[in-house]
Amino acid sequence: MKTWYDAIGMTPYRAAFLHLLLIGIPLRFGILPTGWGRGWLFPESILQEPCSIFESVRECTEQEDFALRDFGVRYILQYELAWVVWFVMRTSTFALISFHKILLGASFATILFMAWLQNYFHPAPDRHEFDADIFANMVFFQLLGAALSMWTVLTHPKPPNEIMKWSIPANAIFFGSVRPAIHSRGA
């Protein structure tokens, strides 16, 4: 039976690409650009003000600007590593399924964490009205990506139990170096 998934030419590899793209979209317009410090490379005319993620556009203190950029750098380091991992694995369907599971976990954890943040910082800081669109977009795009990954995980075969080992390093060595032919079977 041909599903919508096949109809638009989706594969686990492309689905992982889409998921990574989706969870990056809200941050692109809010928090992500704040990761780079201003200097000779990124002058103030090019780079957004870090405080622009707040509704009332005003000047942050030096320490608040620093904290925003600090978070941005940590986020960028984590996000680009996920892209490199995606780029590096092309052949193995089984491996892509486990990558999808991690993406699923990360997306749901992010939604939970954002919900907790909204309660923890309630009421909103008076001079800093946090832009509600960022939260709304974030939940929407994370859920979309999670749905895509969930469909991928459910519709693609997982490695049969009899070839799985009962320890993570043993599995890694087995799937990684001993029998690389096993990866390309499902692809």
Next chain:
Amino acid sequence: MFSWKTQVINIFTAVASFEALFETVGGVEQYYASKEVTPVVRLCFALAAFHTAIHAVLLLRIRTFLTMPQLRAICLYKIIVNVVMPFFWFPEMSTAIMEVDQRITLTLRGVLIMTYLFGYLWAGKAEGFSAILTSEKEE
């Protein structure tokens, strides 16, 4: 190869940050030179701790789905990032705002770079050992 020990460092950092968030006295403000911690600073601190935790989980699980040559590529990439980044910006290096012991951050940075260097040099050199572990016959 892709050492879980550096991820223990990451997880300790994340847990310490989360604990600092919930302390009323001597929490987040101990990391900053000026002791005034606004809600924005706390928000960014919480987000940074969260992403440190996610990063550690991704790197801990990376061995289950990457092959040795792929891990080698990731190690090389991490070495390049860790060597190039200080030329642009590193949060813990600005002494004016953060109040952290530079010796500790330098040591952690050195451990990270050395781990990824060893990972790059040694990845894929353990096929004989892995064959013994899995006791599978080659065809």
